[in-house]
Amino acid sequence: MRFVSLFLCLLVSLTGLAQLSVTTGISPSALVWKDLIGQNSGLRILNIKYKGAQYSIGKFKTEESAHIDIKSGLILSTGFAKDAEGPNNGGGAGQYLHMPGDRQLVRLANNVTMDACILEFDFVPKYNKIEFQFVFASEEYPEYINKGVNDVFGFFLNELEKKNVVNLAVVPGTNDPISVDNINHKKNAQYFIKNEYWSLNSPKIVEGNHEVNEYAYNFQFDGLTKWLTASADVTPNVAYHLKIAIADAGDGVFDSAVFLKSNSFHAEEKKEEIAVKNELIALFENEEVSERGDSVVLELHLNFETDKSEVTNAEDLVQLIQVSNLLVSNEGLKVKIEGHTDNQGANDYNLKLSERRANWVENWLKEQGVLSERLYSHGYGAEKPVVSNETVEGKRKNRRVEFVFY
Helix, strand or coil: CHHHHHHHHHHHHHCCCCCCEEEECCCHHHHHHHHHHCCCCCEEEEEEEEECCHHHEEEEECCCCCCCCCCEEEEEECCCHHHHECCCCCCCCCCCCCCCCCHHHHHHHCCCEEEEEEEEEEEEECCCEEEEEEEEEECCCCCCCCCCCCCEEEEEEEECCCCCCEECCECCCCCCECECCCCCCCCCHHHEEECCCCCCCCHHHHCCCHHHHHHHHHECCCEEECCEEEEEECCCCCCEEEEEEEEEECCCCCCEEEEEECCCCEEECCCCHHHHHHHHHHHCCCCCEEEECCEEEEEECCCCCCCCCCCCCHHHHHHHHHHHHHHHHCCCCCEEEEEECCCCCCHHHHHHHHHHHHHHHHHHHHHCCCCHHHEEEEECCCCCCCCCCCCHHHHHHHCEEEEEEC
């Protein structure tokens, strides 16, 4: 009777779930203008071209989903774009289209590619920075990680008439291309979402985890990234070329896709990093503010209670409110939240505790209205102390959360 009750409750809850829908047969120009850049983008778009199967590109929407934020935009797939539609009821959806690959993607994947889907155009930015948000998803997850089928995609940017091509589709903080092998449940897992198999017999489904349910019901892909951001510094009023390309690597059977967020491609005025640093120094006089490459790092020594991952201290909450206000007033600013512990306790325990604390801070900032695509969290346990753990004061300093602004 208990299972029957759970079954009926789940069926009732499905009436509130909106399944991903994909529409193909739309001209690439219309997709770029209506589903990628939108109004007031600060961009002038020219010479839109598309190479690939006509049913591999389209627009998507999941606008009624309450617990996932992949709402609408443009999709490029290595197979039939509509095959992205859930539920996730199979471990190997895909179509080998017998289409050619792409040379630039061959170099990224270090493998033969096929079924390439390529959208490219020229643009002239009004401001000195461009960016857009995206999600990479694949049916190669999780069985074929590091098995020679490293499906990959790229955002290749160059100034028009010049050969200095840069790939913007990289793992945050690295130059590694985003691919099945580079973001998964084992590597760069903070950016990865494992999609559960949709079945009423699945424990995770019947337990009523709404976010898990919605991903499994919406998306056929077995794994996908969180929202990531591609960005680049550009020169205003100078023409550039952007090539968005995805392909199967190693085999053409299981599909991958890239979801580009609706109206996210835009130009903006880049905020000077020195201004961000000075603002942090003014707000947090007693905390350490430093530079890490192109990023600015703020160390906050939040007073987490032993074995707890929530902040309840009033002074700490005031500091978090200041971080939230800084992000809200600087819409182009993003932050990576890094959790750290001292060396007291087992390494595995400390790692999980640091992850819980970083995740709590990330979710708290989301509740204050900071968009999820501007936030990433990761725990390092005790592996990155700033001072020796041999003293009580040293341990206190190492129990910290770092905000890496970029």
